[in-house]
Amino acid sequence: MKQSTTTWILTAVIIVLAVALAGVLVFVKNQPAQVRGIPALTVIQAMEPDSSKWGVNFPNQYSTFKLTEGNNTRSTYGGSNQFSHLEEDPRLTILFAGMAFSKDYNEDRGHMNALADVRATKRINEKTPGTCYSCKSSDNPALWTSMGMVEFDKTLFSDLSQHISNPIGCANCHEAETMRLVVTNPALDEALKAQGKDWTTFTRQEMRTVVCANCHVEYYFAGEGKYLTFPWSKGTNVDQIDAYYDETGFKDWEYPEALTPMIKMQHPEYEMFTAGSTHYNAGVACADCHMPYTRDGSAKFSTHDVKSPLINPDAACGACHTDVKYVTDRVGIIQKQVADTMSATEDALVAAIEAIKAASADSNADQTLLNEARTLHRKAQLRWDFVAAENSMGFHNPEEALRILAAATDMARQAQIIAMTATAK
Amino acid sequence: MKQSTTTWILTAVIIVLAVALAGVLVFVKNQPAQVRGIPALTVIQAMEPDSSKWGVNFPNQYSTFKLTEGNNTRSTYGGSNQFSHLEEDPRLTILFAGMAFSKDYNEDRGHMNALADVRATKRINEKTPGTCYSCKSSDNPALWTSMGMVEFDKTLFSDLSQHISNPIGCANCHEAETMRLVVTNPALDEALKAQGKDWTTFTRQEMRTVVCANCHVEYYFAGEGKYLTFPWSKGTNVDQIDAYYDETGFKDWEYPEALTPMIKMQHPEYEMFTAGSTHYNAGVACADCHMPYTRDGSAKFSTHDVKSPLINPDAACGACHTDVKYVTDRVGIIQKQVADTMSATEDALVAAIEAIKAASADSNADQTLLNEARTLHRKAQLRWDFVAAENSMGFHNPEEALRILAAATDMARQAQIIAMTATAK
Numbered sequence: 042m043k044q045s046t047t048t049w050i051l052t053a054v055i056i057v058l059a060v061a062l063a064g065v066l067v068f069v070k071n072q073p074a075q076v077r078g079i080p081a082l083t084v085i086q087a088m089e090p091d092s093s094k095w096g097v098n099f100p101n102q103y104s105t106f107k108l109t110e111g112n113n114t115r116s117t118y119g120g121s122n123q124f125s126h127l128e129e130d131p132r133l134t135i136l137f138a139g140m141a142f143s144k145d146y147n148e149d150r151g152h153m154n155a156l157a158d159v160r161a162t163k164r165i166n167e168k169t170p171g172t173c174y175s176c177k178s179s180d181n182p183a184l185w186t187s188m189g190m191v192e193f194d195k196t197l198f199s200d201l202s203q204h205i206s207n208p209i210g211c212a213n214c215h216e217a218e219t220m221r222l223v224v225t226n227p228a229l230d231e232a233l234k235a236q237g238k239d240w241t242t243f244t245r246q247e248m249r250t251v252v253c254a255n256c257h258v259e260y261y262f263a264g265e266g267k268y269l270t271f272p273w274s275k276g277t278n279v280d281q282i283d284a285y286y287d288e289t290g291f292k293d294w295e296y297p298e299a300l301t302p303m304i305k306m307q308h309p310e311y312e313m314f315t316a317g318s319t320h321y322n323a324g325v326a327c328a329d330c331h332m333p334y335t336r337d338g339s340a341k342f343s344t345h346d347v348k349s350p351l352i353n354p355d356a357a358c359g360a361c362h363t364d365v366k367y368v369t370d371r372v373g374i375i376q377k378q379v380a381d382t383m384s385a386t387e388d389a390l391v392a393a394i395e396a397i398k399a400a401s402a403d404s405n406a407d408q409t410l411l412n413e414a415r416t417l418h419r420k421a422q423l424r425w426d427f428v429a430a431e432n433s434m435g436f437h438n439p440e441e442a443l444r445i446l447a448a449a450t451d452m453a454r455q456a457q458i459i460a461m462t463a464t465a466k
Numbered sequence: 467m468k469q470s471t472t473t474w475i476l477t478a479v480i481i482v483l484a485v486a487l488a489g490v491l492v493f494v495k496n497q498p499a500q501v502r503g504i505p506a507l508t509v510i511q512a513m514e515p516d517s518s519k520w521g522v523n524f525p526n527q528y529s530t531f532k533l534t535e536g537n538n539t540r541s542t543y544g545g546s547n548q549f550s551h552l553e554e555d556p557r558l559t560i561l562f563a564g565m566a567f568s569k570d571y572n573e574d575r576g577h578m579n580a581l582a583d584v585r586a587t588k589r590i591n592e593k594t595p596g597t598c599y600s601c602k603s604s605d606n607p608a609l610w611t612s613m614g615m616v617e618f619d620k621t622l623f624s625d626l627s628q629h630i631s632n633p634i635g636c637a638n639c640h641e642a643e644t645m646r647l648v649v650t651n652p653a654l655d656e657a658l659k660a661q662g663k664d665w666t667t668f669t670r671q672e673m674r675t676v677v678c679a680n681c682h683v684e685y686y687f688a689g690e691g692k693y694l695t696f697p698w699s700k701g702t703n704v705d706q707i708d709a710y711y712d713e714t715g716f717k718d719w720e721y722p723e724a725l726t727p728m729i730k731m732q733h734p735e736y737e738m739f740t741a742g743s744t745h746y747n748a749g750v751a752c753a754d755c756h757m758p759y760t761r762d763g764s765a766k767f768s769t770h771d772v773k774s775p776l777i778n779p780d781a782a783c784g785a786c787h788t789d790v791k792y793v794t795d796r797v798g799i800i801q802k803q804v805a806d807t808m809s810a811t812e813d814a815l816v817a818a819i820e821a822i823k824a825a826s827a828d829s830n831a832d833q834t835l836l837n838e839a840r841t842l843h844r845k846a847q848l849r850w851d852f853v854a855a856e857n858s859m860g861f862h863n864p865e866e867a868l869r870i871l872a873a874a875t876d877m878a879r880q881a882q883i884i885a886m887t888a889t890a891k
Contacts, residue, residue: 322796371747382872385872440864440868443869444806
């Protein structure tokens with residue numbers, strides 16, 4: 042009996058220890074080398090611009106990130122294929138007449154192509170400021186620290202080129218020592234502070250949306266120094282952004298012959314998604330859909346092959362939704378509703394522009410009414426472009442997108458009516 | 467040993483029998499009396515108009531149904547409170563000028579009040595046909611069977627009154643012998659057949675939506691006999707209904723001074739909900755939200771206190787959604803987006819009407835253009851009313867509602883522009 046009891050106790054102790062050891066091993070295996078407190082394969086310097094060095098320690102994240110270079114899959118309305126929006130919809134050459142987007146407006150490719158593509162675009166010329174590199178390179182965090190954003194922005198694009206050799210990379214969103222997600226773009230830091238927000242207090246889930254706002258936002262180049270600025274001090278929805286530009290009197294360009302002071306919207310994904318969308322309000326982060334958790338053997342990690350969720354819906358939507366076909370069908374229905382509505386807005390804008398050009402050419406036209414028409418033209422196109430330049434064909438916030446387009450069409454038609462009235466008088 | 471074995475076997479048999487008996491009792495308890503095959507407390511005749519007789523056998527369903535008489539709770543935009551839409555939004559008196567809705571347009575109360583309210587409305591006069599009783603009484607199924615719908619509809623409302631004494635009730639949706647859900651309105655039966663659909667093949671869950679279409683649909687009175695007709699032969703979405711009315715050349719009234727042949731939309735809840743809404747596509751039925759399952763002691767039943775889910779969201783939304791506050795907040799956001807967008811559509815319609823009236827008064831106006839403006843006025847208001855008359859402030863299908871309103875505003879503004887052009891020439 043005594044012999045048997047000893048055997049039982051020994052066996053139980055061995056089993057408990059084995060289970061505990063297995064648990065510890067699994068836990069440690071899932072931690073990055075540096076976080077584990079054991080020597081990393083390579084030490085990554087603060088703001089290291091070369092992503093391949095980070096990749097030694099984080100091979101899964103790096104190998105998936107590199108996929109963003111080759112993937113060029115097109116979704117129905119977007120994706121990572123560099124198709125020409127101007128060829129798809131010739132009305133855009135009218136809407137952007139007199140500014141660079143009427144010459145070259147291609148769909149963006151993946152993150153690894155950011156540097157090559159900004160250097161190739163016809164929108165860059167000898168006067169382009171360094172500000173245009175703001176979202177294109179992992180060299181930026183170190184440059185912003187060493188030379189400051191004021192200097193960075195006012196340096197000519199062509200002169201800044203010698204300091205920049207890496208596309209978007211690890212350093213744009215991660216702190217090397219801790220791997221935590223960080224705001225690296227000083228413009229985002231300033232815009233959050235202007236709203237009384239301190240990103241260092243945000244949860245990790247919040248940061249999985251906020252780091253995308255390092256770039257995926259509406260911005261403009263303020264003043265002579267072309268200082269990168271997010272127009273958020275009144276808030277981030279389209280009406281608040283419009284009010285901001287009204288107050289500052291900023292214009293990106295003047296529309297030829299109509300003489301309207303125009304605003305070009307830039308990819309306001311963060312603003313659209315966070316404006317009370319169903320997914321944002323439910324606590325979903327950008328990374329949940331665009332960088333879904335994936336597996337390589339026993340390792341679970343967030344894929345860094347950032348792309349349209351419509352290209353890998355099983356991973357992107359399937360993490361939360363059991364019926365992936367149902368939800369992707371819903372996306373299709375919603376995007377078609379937005380695309381059809383947006384097309385009507387474009388027709389209304391083209392008609393408004395024609396009417397304002399005609400009134401501008403008429404020396405007898407009522408100038409007060411004509412200026413009212415121009416104001417509506419500016420506001421209508423700002424709203425249309427908030428949806429058009431936003432990369433989701435409205436899906437990031439369907440009701441908000443449709444609400445904005447309805448208002449834009451109404452304003453464009455009113456601009457047309459008032460310009461007609463200005464001429465008739 | 468032998469004594470012990472016998473005891474064990476006996477005990478086991480008793481337990482098995484007791485569990486089986488309990489199971490049978492629970493199953494039988496959950497069946498209606500007549501379905502159980504045991505004598506019902508009272509035998510219900512086919513198409514029995516008196517709901518209180520059905521109530522003897524189905525006390526839970528009947529007692530909750532009776533609550534529809536007293537409840538008069540208002541939700542933000544609707545509910546069961548008989549407030550005046552004309553007082554809330556005086557633009558409606560302009561939009562409905564020349565027809566009965568400009569005189570009396572109150573929010574509907576619950577089912578039990580249907581008969582009293584239709585008899586009290588100022589929209590009824592000595593010429594009103596019997597058709598107006600179609601959705602108001604549980605006497606109808608028996609009357610449609612005995613006199614036929616042709617005779618029912620062409621009889622004057624005032625003459626038909628003597629045959630009608632019950633408000634909406636059990637017989638409008640249930641077959642007495644089996645309690646199954648049935649299509650009782652001949653107009654719905656005909657409209658489904660015109661689309662090649664046989665409702666007797668539908669699942670119970672489908673019927674939990676389709677029986678609501680006995681009444682909650684767009685309809686019109688066809689021909690001299692005022693024959694109740696659903697305009698569905700081209701399909702049930704707003705564009706297909708518009709195409710149907712275009713083809714038939716039907717008008718509900720002519721707009722005074724503008725001379726536009728108008729269509730009044732009636733509560734198209736079924737059409738809006740089934741036009742690819744997220745809830746419909748996910749397999750949700752009308753009854754899931756408006757008649758949620760509830761309990762009285764051990765009995766589980768579908769409440770017949772049909773009302774806005776916003777008045778009892780824990781039961782209505784909570785059956786599927788774990789976070790009821792989140793979903794009701796979403797409803798609030800969406801309904802405000804729709805209400806704001808709808809308000810802009812109304813402004814556009816009022817402006818269009820003014821322009822068309824001015825052009826109609828101008829004997830030099832271009833008549834081709836003026837008719838084009840009238841066509842757009844008709845189409846715009848039909849679309850606006852599809853959303854405005856639909857009881858959900860867009861929530862039954864938010865993207866579809868916003869898409870329709872955007873199109874309506876665009877058409878109304880174009881009507882205004884073309885009428886202005888007609889006068890200028």
